[in-house]
Amino acid sequence: MIRDITIGQYYDTDSVIHRLDPRVKLAFTLLYIISLFIGHGPVCYAYAAAFLVLVIVLSKVPVRFMVKGLRGMLVILIISALFNVFLVQGEIIFRWWIFSISKEGVRTAVLMVVRLVFLVIGSSLMTLTTTPNDLTDGLERSLRFLKVIRIPVHEIAMMMSIALRFIPILIEEVNKIMKAQIARGADFESGGLVKKAKAMVPLLIPLFVSAFRRASDLALAMEARCYHGGEGRTKLHPLTYQKRDFLAYAVLLLYFGGMIAMAAVLP
Amino acid sequence: MELTLKHISYSYNPDAKEPKYAVKDVSFTIREGEFCALIGHTGSGKSTLVQFLNGLMRPTEGLVLFNGENIFEKKYPLKTLRQKVGLVFQYPEHQLFEETVLKDICYGPKNMGLGKEEQIDSARRAMALVGLPESYEEKSPFELSGGEKRRVAIAGVLAMNPECLILDEPTAGLDPAGRDDILGTVRELSDKENIAVVLVSHSMDDVAVYAERLLVMNSGELVYDDTPRNVFRHYKELEKMGLSAPQVTYIAHELKKRGLDIDENVMTIAEAKAEILRIFKK
Ligand SMILES: Nc1ncnc2c1ncn2[C@@H]1O[C@H](COP(=O)(O)OP(=O)(O)OP(=O)(O)O)[C@@H](O)[C@H]1O
Ligand SMILES: [Mg+2]
Numbered sequence: 001m002i003r004d005i006t007i008g009q010y011y012d013t014d015s016v017i018h019r020l021d022p023r024v025k026l027a028f029t030l031l032y033i034i035s036l037f038i039g040h041g042p043v044c045y046a047y048a049a050a051f052l053v054l055v056i057v058l059s060k061v062p063v064r065f066m067v068k069g070l071r072g073m074l075v076i077l078i079i080s081a082l083f084n085v086f087l088v089q090g091e092i093i094f095r096w097w098i099f100s101i102s103k104e105g106v107r108t109a110v111l112m113v114v115r116l117v118f119l120v121i122g123s124s125l126m127t128l129t130t131t132p133n134d135l136t137d138g139l140e141r142s143l144r145f146l147k148v149i150r151i152p153v154h155e156i157a158m159m160m161s162i163a164l165r166f167i168p169i170l171i172e173e174v175n176k177i178m179k180a181q182i183a184r185g186a187d188f189e190s191g192g193l194v195k196k197a198k199a200m201v202p203l204l205i206p207l208f209v210s211a212f213r214r215a216s217d218l219a220l221a222m223e224a225r226c227y228h229g230g231e232g233r234t235k236l237h238p239l240t241y242q243k244r245d246f247l248a249y250a251v252l253l254l255y256f257g258g259m260i261a262m263a264a265v266l267p
Numbered sequence: 268m269e270l271t272l273k274h275i276s277y278s279y280n281p282d283a284k285e286p287k288y289a290v291k292d293v294s295f296t297i298r299e300g301e302f303c304a305l306i307g308h309t310g311s312g313k314s315t316l317v318q319f320l321n322g323l324m325r326p327t328e329g330l331v332l333f334n335g336e337n338i339f340e341k342k343y344p345l346k347t348l349r350q351k352v353g354l355v356f357q358y359p360e361h362q363l364f365e366e367t368v369l370k371d372i373c374y375g376p377k378n379m380g381l382g383k384e385e386q387i388d389s390a391r392r393a394m395a396l397v398g399l400p401e402s403y404e405e406k407s408p409f410e411l412s413g414g415e416k417r418r419v420a421i422a423g424v425l426a427m428n429p430e431c432l433i434l435d436e437p438t439a440g441l442d443p444a445g446r447d448d449i450l451g452t453v454r455e456l457s458d459k460e461n462i463a464v465v466l467v468s469h470s471m472d473d474v475a476v477y478a479e480r481l482l483v484m485n486s487g488e489l490v491y492d493d494t495p496r497n498v499f500r501h502y503k504e505l506e507k508m509g510l511s512a513p514q515v516t517y518i519a520h521e522l523k524k525r526g527l528d529i530d531e532n533v534m535t536i537a538e539a540k541a542e543i544l545r546i547f548k549k
Contacts, residue, residue: 176356176361177361177362179318179323180356180359180361181362181374182323182349183321183323183354183355183356183424184349184362184374184375184378184423184424184427185346185349185350185378185379185427186374187346187378201364202364202374205364206362206364209364209409
């Protein structure tokens, strides 16, 4: 039951990418982002685009879900494009009043936007194809080495998965309390900022009360079932690499090597 | 006061390929001073249905009329409607937030735009109605027992002087004494103040004692709308829906089968007692 509850972005379908081990997908995200910074020039980006398209097709996630993530970035994209267009010095191709646009400016702006778009799509691919639970599992496993320097990796991962688990519950709770207060004549919509902020009090206090109650119930339930932190704890579904995971690693390394080679050879 | 639902349907996923309906083509009218009970198996759509009655949710299809006016008309004053049709949610104690009981009960009247004096007057009146002593006024709502919290929450809605009071399982999680207390209070309100009541409940025994009219829901559809006594005649059908008749009705049926000349349609313990005494006196 708990594993079925999804939040945020996860797009539920069955694809090769969905079945990959979360650690592979973490590596993909990391290496893909690095590759975007190694590469420069249209050829490298065409190469990165081809790889991204391949992964998107394999993942069976509709393209509009990718674009959704970009919508929030739109302002940042436009601002960074404008800055580059107007501020990069070089061969002037257009001039009006105090504004001037250079060839290099346009070039940098385009490449910058492309890079950002790829970055966002690349990393949203991971959250689109991995359930939050798998993601935390993967993170916990991948970051286990940090224990050496006394970072409580297991505890942080546990906190993350509990937080993720609670998001849908709290959203439901907000809805319920909101309706109850509206039934008592509350008005969350009209009025200025101060009035709106004040109107939130009858929503927030019951929400906090219920969040604390749930948290303490959960802590008690965990302790009653002998939870005592990560030491010596085993997993019901331990992450194990399959053949396809090694294959995916190989493809990923091939892509990454290709990018390095291209970046070195091209001017 | 007259509150009418006309062919209401509602789906939580109307855009899906096969929308699942939580409420299917339900029509009924609630009239002044009436005490209705709404009963149905878990997930039969009761909580969904009651939220149409004060315009908290918009049905996918159908109309809600208050005194003949469509409440989803553009300019309809929904705030006034919500004052007139008070809705108490399941586990209403989770909505308390003020420092003191009195302030919390004043929240509704305050939102209606009443003056300070009037707010406190209606709050005190509501407290008296639900049987909360004056000494509770300055207590924090968070330090009360479950049943007391529930009373505060109900008073919070009553303080708005509703003409119709809807209670979604007001007795869930209360002990038998607390249950009888709350239901008795509601019954009294309906008798004395002429408030129409819609009581959502799971317990046929409670419904038999308190309600004049019984609405039975089964997987989103309204299957019976009649007096409790007439509905309980269909106790075989009720069982198929995961419901049942009151326990005394079963006992009466069993006694009848064993040859006792008893009226098998008794619903409450009081009625059964009178009936059995009548037989033994003969
Ligand atoms: N927020 C929601 N999202 C999706 N489906 C919902 C939601 N709330 C309720 N449902 C579905 O609608 C149907 C009716 O639910 P409702 O809460 O109205 O039942 P109920 O009769 O009040 O049950 P109970 O007696 O358990 O309170 C159920 O099948 C439920 O799964
Ligand atoms: Mg319910």
